[in-house]
Amino acid sequence: MDRHHDVVAVGAEERCHEGRHTLTVTLDRVGDHGELGGGAGRVFASGIRHARQGRADELVPSPRHAVSTLTPVIPVRDDLRALEGYHSPQLEVKVRLNTNESPLPPPAAWRDAFAAEMSRVEWHRYPDRHATELREAIAALHGVAPEMVFAANGSNEVLQTILLTYGGPGRTVATFEPTYQMHAQIARVVGSQVVEGERDADFTLSSGELRRVLETAAPHVVFITSPNNPTGLVEPADRVRELLSVAPGLVVVDEAYAQFADWSALDLVDESRPLVVTRTFSKTWSMAAVRLGYVIGPTWFVRALDTVVLPYHLDAAKQIAGRLALRFADEMNDRVRLIVAERERISAAMRTMAIDVTPSGANFVLFRPTGMAGRDVWQALVDRSVLVRDCSGWPRLAECLRVTVGTPEENDVFLAALDEIVSGSVVQ
Numbered sequence: 008m009d010r011h012h013d014v015v016a017v018g019a020e021e022r023c024h025e026g027r028h029t030l031t032v033t034l035d036r037v038g039d040h041g042e043l044g045g046g047a048g049r050v051f052a053s054g055i056r057h058a059r060q061g062r063a064d065e066l067v068p069s070p071r072h073a074v075s076t077l078t079p080v081i082p083v084r085d086d087l088r089a090l091e092g093y094h095s096p097q098l099e100v101k102v103r104l105n106t107n108e109s110p111l112p113p114p115a116a117w118r119d120a121f122a123a124e125m126s127r128v129e130w131h132r133y134p135d136r137h138a139t140e141l142r143e144a145i146a147a148l149h150g151v152a153p154e155m156v157f158a159a160n161g162s163n164e165v166l167q168t169i170l171l172t173y174g175g176p177g178r179t180v181a182t183f184e185p186t187y188q189m190h191a192q193i194a195r196v197v198g199s200q201v202v203e204g205e206r207d208a209d210f211t212l213s214s215g216e217l218r219r220v221l222e223t224a225a226p227h228v229v230f231i232t233s234p235n236n237p238t239g240l241v242e243p244a245d246r247v248r249e250l251l252s253v254a255p256g257l258v259v260v261d262e263a264y265a266q267f268a269d270w271s272a273l274d275l276v277d278e279s280r281p282l283v284v285t286r287t288f289s290k291t292w293s294m295a296a297v298r299l300g301y302v303i304g305p306t307w308f309v310r311a312l313d314t315v316v317l318p319y320h321l322d323a324a325k326q327i328a329g330r331l332a333l334r335f336a337d338e339m340n341d342r343v344r345l346i347v348a349e350r351e352r353i354s355a356a357m358r359t360m361a362i363d364v365t366p367s368g369a370n371f372v373l374f375r376p377t378g379m380a381g382r383d384v385w386q387a388l389v390d391r392s393v394l395v396r397d398c399s400g401w402p403r404l405a406e407c408l409r410v411t412v413g414t415p416e417e418n419d420v421f422l423a424a425l426d427e428i429v430s431g432s433v434v435q
């Protein structure tokens with residue numbers, strides 16, 4: 008429906024062929040003065056088709072199994088039309104190293120404790136709207152006040168809530184590319200203008216570029232990801248301090264992978280600075296399936312987010328899962344040590360091959376084959392039942408692939424396959 012015309016149903020026909028149920032609804036558009044014929048034939052995404060003839064007095068409900076491949080009748084917002092969405096294709100393979108999850112499940116004792124608490128949930132009641140115990144547990148982990156913690160459904164929802172609160176129409180959001188695509192994506196979805204700063208060819212961020220973007224765009228929100236995804240590079244502490252000193256608005260440090268790195272911006276968070284740090288349970292805490300993330304920030308910031316987020320957005324299961332996970336910090340730290348050791352092992356092994364390796368502080372490694380096209384290496388790995396992330400077609404990442412650190416056994420399979428693929432590619 009556009010601004011000037013309402014869409015009405017003027018006829019309907021139902022058919023069933025070989026078990027496939029379709030409904031054709033004749034639609035037309037009513038002009039400003041009530042006349043029919045206001046627009047061209049288009050289609051509801053639910054499968055209702057426009058035929059532009061006949062007449063009916065009432066709308067027919069959409070059939071359950073009808074699927075349309077035609078153009079939707081209702082266009083999306085003009086500024087969203089060019090959006091592609093975030094894709095992370097999956098394939099059936101033996102070794103899956105493409106989505107930066109933990110290769111290991113949470114400890115068995117966590118599963119038992121979680122199951123026991125789940126059996127005591129009062130399912131007919133809404134959960135604790137403020138996730139009080141979860142916030143307290145996260146606050147204790149980081150040595151901050153519970154009023155400095157906001158949790159949501161994955162750090163993606165945390166990022167979305169931040170941008171709903173501080174981004175939006177008339178506001179500018181800055182990123183330094185290449186980086187995590189969801190920062191710019193969510194910023195655009197909520198109607199902000201996005202300004203993309205550029206990293207150098209080695210993916211580091213120069214002081215000059217940082218200052219240029221902040222001085223020319225004066226962003227309301229600026230994102231920095233440390234360690235960065237997809238490069239794995241840790242942002243030096245001095246660069247983050249510099250960013251904080253010149254940023255006119257909110258500085259968001261996305262630390263989804265910070266436990267694998269050697270420093271965190273968490274120590275810089277306090278009441279007087281517009282700095283916030285996001286974290287997730289999806290990586291270190293082996294709980295990608297739970298969808299839980301959080302942000303640590305000043306109390307005035309957390310209060311603002313609490314006002315904007317939907318009521319009862321965090322379900323009871325998530326609150327329990329997260330709170331119990333934090334009791335297993337020792338086990339999680341053991342996992343982090345293993346992954347960091349494996350990351351160093353695969354990085355060193357890849358450096359002996361015809362491959363450029365970006366130094367990583369995360370649980371993945373970005374690499375670029377030097378003697379073969381990135382896409383061909385990716386396909387050859389898939390042919391050997393190993394899936395890594397193909398970034399070779401992404402802007403600024405020509406020929407690059409990204410491998411998530413797996414178990415030692417998975418990493419061995421990956422390294423052997425990669426060696427076999429690229430060893431024939433070295434120019435003698």
Ligand SMILES: Cc1ncc(COP(=O)(O)O)c(C=O)c1O
Nearest residue numbers: 161162163187236263287289300
């Ligand atoms: C940098 C970064 N931030 C945030 C996220 C989202 O994490 P979550 O699973 O908590 O939504 C990811 C996921 O890959 C990420 O790479």
